[in-house]
Amino acid sequence: MPARIPAGSIALWRTQSGRVTASADRCPHRGMRLSHGFVRGEALSCIYHGWSYGQTGECLRIPAHPGLTPPETIRVAAHAVEEAWGVIWVAVGETTAEPPRFEGFVPLRSLTAHADLATLKAATGATAGTAGLDWPAPGAPEIRLLSVPQEGYETLIHVLVPGDSSPAQRIAASRAAETLRRTAEDIQAKGLAPWSTTR
Ligand code: FES
Secondary structure, three states: OEEEEOOEEEEEEEOOOOOEEEEEOOOOOOOOOHHHOEEEOOEEEOOOOOOEEOOOOEEEEOOOOOOOOOOOOOEOOEEOEEEEOOEEEEOOOOOOOOOOOOOOEEEEEEEEEOOOHHHHHHHHOOEEEOOEEEOOEOOEOOOEEEEEEOOOOOEEEEEEEEOOOOHHHHHHHHHHHHHHHHHHHHHHHHOOOOOOOOO
16 A cells, blocks of 8 residues: 655555565656555565565566566665554664554544644644644543644544443544544634645
């Protein structure tokens, strides 16, 4: 699947054995997006001419030249990945610290807001910490939000709730997140946030 990190677009893929890999989303051959490709076993294959790549970015196979061992210079940039408590973390550059742990929480849903992070904070009164946005949502005080800036003014929001939440609490958390999105988008559209700029 395609995803975005501060270093740019990535193809996030899971091998048959279950390992998650984050590759730059550009095939070194002709530049096709690797997120359009497909996984076979432990490799990701480009949809265009079928070149396939391993988890550390090395080119494994060029179908048009089946007898050729691809040179080591043909590589895709790969980022370090950690998966914990249902959240996939992708490192940009060298990893200097462990990602935050959300022990006891489970991912509920993800949604995209047409608003930047500053506007989201203005809409919620949330504070940002190393463990995501701390937001005592009305009716769902245990909710945790993880925000991932996208292109332009979009922000991807991952909603996490305690694993022992009841169905009613999950519905409340989901609705609270939707209300948050609407409020933030209204503020962004009206340019009410003092730090928002025009498109
Ligand atoms: S563009 Fe990817 S294999 Fe040709």
